[in-house]
Amino acid sequence: MxxxxxxxxxxxxxxxxxxxxxxxxxxxxxxxxxxxxxxxxxxxxxxxxxxxxxxxxxxxxxxxxxxxxxxxxxxxxxxxxxxxxxxxxxxxxxxxxxxxxxxxxxxxxxxxxxxxxxxxLPLNERKLKALVNRLINLQEMKQMEENRLETASR
The missing domain is CATH 3.30.420.40 (ATPase, nucleotide binding domain)
Structure with missing residues (x-):
């Protein structure tokens, strides 16, 4: 050993x-x-x-x-x-x-x-996890921008 x-x-x-x-x-x-x-x-x-x-x-x-x-x-x-x-x-x-x-x-x-x-995690799972996290971040950013646009157009 x-x-x-x-x-x-x-x-x-x-x-x-x-x-x-x-x-x-x-x-x-x-x-x-x-x-x-x-x-x-x-x-x-x-x-x-x-x-x-x-x-x-x-x-x-x-x-x-x-x-x-x-x-x-x-x-x-x-x-x-x-x-x-x-x-x-x-x-x-x-x-x-x-x-x-x-x-x-x-x-x-x-x-x-x-x-x-x-x-x-295996490399392919790490890459997939990073992509999913990025997608979630982009969706959150999109929602924030839509909220700002709605507020601005009132």
Missing amino acids: QILTPVGIDVASQKFDVAVWKGKAAYKFKAFSNTPKGFDALKKWLEPFGDCHICMEATGAYSEPLSTFLADAGYAVSVENPARIKSFCCSELSRNKTDKGDARMIARYCKLHAPVLWQP
């Missing part, structure tokens, strides 16, 4: 903080912008650590692009319910509430609990 290096990622709207567990209480930290450029920089930064098991909280629109990128790049990725991570932090009596501290705690959670791996 292959040993994977536990990595915790705390994702926010503009950036994400990464903690790589290096044994005992040793961690390596770095922050990246939550953009495709930041994703590429993370991938390059993780190379020296070998095969990694990356864990992050499910934060919807903030975490989904990163988790999808990492899974497509071949990493083992787990996307956990934030309530699980919070409960784990409470069980560890952790009061440190910083992005760096959260990333460290997520890496520790990953090491101790080996959460189930997450898989993104």
